[in-house]
Amino acid sequence: MNDFVQLWVYLASTPLFGLTATLVVYVSASAVYERLGRAPWANPVLWSVVTLGVLLWVTHTAYPLYFAGAQFIHVLLGPAVVALAWPLWLRRAQLRQRGVALTLAALVGGASTAGASVALGWALGLPGEVVRSLAPKSVTSPVAMGIAERIGGLPALAAVFAILTGIVGALSAKYLFDFLRIDSLAVRGFALGTSSHGIGAARALQVDAEAGAHAGIALGLQVLLASLLLPVAFLLL
Amino acid sequence: MNFLRGLAVLLVLQAIGEALAHALALPLPGPVIGMILLIPALQVPRLREPVKAAAEALLGHLSLLFIPIGVGVITHLDMISRYGIRLLVVIVISTWIGMAVTALLLKFLLNRARSEESLGE
Numbered sequence: 001m002n003d004f005v006q007l008w009v010y011l012a013s014t015p016l017f018g019l020t021a022t023l024v025v026y027v028s029a030s031a032v033y034e035r036l037g038r039a040p041w042a043n044p045v046l047w048s049v050v051t052l053g054v055l056l057w058v059t060h061t062a063y064p065l066y067f068a069g070a071q072f073i074h075v076l077l078g079p080a081v082v083a084l085a086w087p088l089w090l091r092r093a094q095l096r097q098r099g100v101a102l103t104l105a106a107l108v109g110g111a112s113t114a115g116a117s118v119a120l121g122w123a124l125g126l127p128g129e130v131v132r133s134l135a136p137k138s139v140t141s142p143v144a145m146g147i148a149e150r151i152g153g154l155p156a157l158a159a160v161f162a163i164l165t166g167i168v169g170a171l172s173a174k175y176l177f178d179f180l181r182i183d184s185l186a187v188r189g190f191a192l193g194t195s196s197h198g199i200g201a202a203r204a205l206q207v208d209a210e211a212g213a214h215a216g217i218a219l220g221l222q223v224l225l226a227s228l229l230l231p232v233a234f235l236l237l
Numbered sequence: 238m239n240f241l242r243g244l245a246v247l248l249v250l251q252a253i254g255e256a257l258a259h260a261l262a263l264p265l266p267g268p269v270i271g272m273i274l275l276i277p278a279l280q281v282p283r284l285r286e287p288v289k290a291a292a293e294a295l296l297g298h299l300s301l302l303f304i305p306i307g308v309g310v311i312t313h314l315d316m317i318s319r320y321g322i323r324l325l326v327v328i329v330i331s332t333w334i335g336m337a338v339t340a341l342l343l344k345f346l347l348n349r350a351r352s353e354e355s356l357g358e
Contacts, residue, residue, distance in 0.1 A: 018305075022301075022304055022305060022308075023301075025304075026300075026301050026304060044300055045300045045303055045304060045307060048304050048307075049304060049307040049308055049310065052304065052308045053308055053310060053311045056308065056311060057311065063308065063309060063311055063312050066305075066308065067305060067308075067309075070304070070305035070308070071305065073301060073302060073304065073305050074302065074305040074306060076295060076302050077268075077302045077303075078248075078251045078267070078268045078271075079244060079247035079248055079251055079268075079291070079295060080295040080296060080299060080302055081251075081266075081268035081269060081271070081272055082247045082250050082251050082254070082268050082271035082272050082275055083247055083272075083275075083288070083291060083292035083295045083296055084272050084292075084296070085272045085273075085275035085276045085279070085292075086275075086279075086288055086289060086292035086293075086296070087292075087296070088276060089275075089276055089279045098347065098350070100346075101343060101346035101347055101350060102343070104342070104346060105339050105342045105343035105346060106339070108338060108339070108342055109335050109336075109338045109339025109342065109343075110335070110339075112334055112335055112338040112339075113331050113332060113334055113335025113336075113338070114331075114335075116330065116331035116334045116335070117327050117328070117331035120326065120327045120330060120331060121323075121327045124323040124326065124327065125323075126320055126323060126324070126327070130316070130320065130324075134324075134327060134328075134331075137328065137331075138332070138335055141303060141306055142266070142268065143266050143268070143269060146266040147266075150264070156306075156309055156312065156313065157313055157316070159306040159309060160306070160307070160309060160310050160313055161324075161328065163303055163306060163307040163310070164310075164328050165328055165331075165332050166303065168328055168329050168332045169332050169336060172329075172332075172333070173336060176333055176336055176337065177336075177340060180337060180340060180341065182340045182341075182344055184344065184347070187340050187343050187344050187347065188340065190339065190340075190343055191335075191336045191337075191339035191340035191343065192336060194335060194336070194339040195332050195335035195336045195339065196332065196336070198299045198300070198302075198303060199299075199300060199303060201296075201299065202299045202300040205296075205297075205299075216296065218339075220272065223269050223272070224265075224269065224273075227264060227265045227266060227269055228264060228265065231264055
């Protein structure tokens, strides 16, 4: 028994643990998601985060120790953001044709969700730095962290809010769009990408290629608009 | 091989983006500048296949990339237990508002563009 504990302590303290645990848990969560017919509530990001969180808690593993391994996955978010140019490039003809409508929808939609989160957070009496961390939550988390830092929020908290926003969007989009009678898959994908960034886009891609491409466009536009406009908006507040 | 070439292109553009953001104190994060630079770079046909391979691999598993930071929720459990319900209300309602406003506005704009097109014909 003692040997086992020692072995565990050794394994858990190497970067191998965080990397392996993340991949194994994600692959399993994705398999379950497929098995359940990609039901929104079976979202693999949600259940991977919950499973890994419980695993760290049960084994008394500190988050920095886990992250020492998981950072190898995290680092890929940077090139993934650069890669968003690819779906934009593929749809450039459509973008040129619909560019004004898409940009306007991204601008108004992004401003309304950021505005609503700040107004609601303030009305419910949340501390200032928490409200400032909520503002960029519709932008993909690596960018949301940068924006939060610039407007006086907490980067780590902003990342968590962005992830939660992504999960909420991916879980509920189908029901909200059905209720609003939005039939066009392009419009559904674009709205999901605007409010729920990469996690919404991942969900949209799993449902339909057209929806996924529009979610990718929305995600890219939101990154651009929010990085440029949110710091300005907070200067004026 | 194309995947690795593409990944190299993406990383080089991200690095250029980081350098530009830092040197010129730009309000955009490095990877975002890299994304903007990649669009004209794709005019070069030789870059397309590698970038396609890397972009499809990375974007196809985008959800995986969010998990390491997502697990970071556990470091903020005190804040979440203190403000949990209020935070959840803010996040859920503002997300729904964002989705509804975007979807309804885009539907309206695209329908109007379509009806103008058919009127013109």
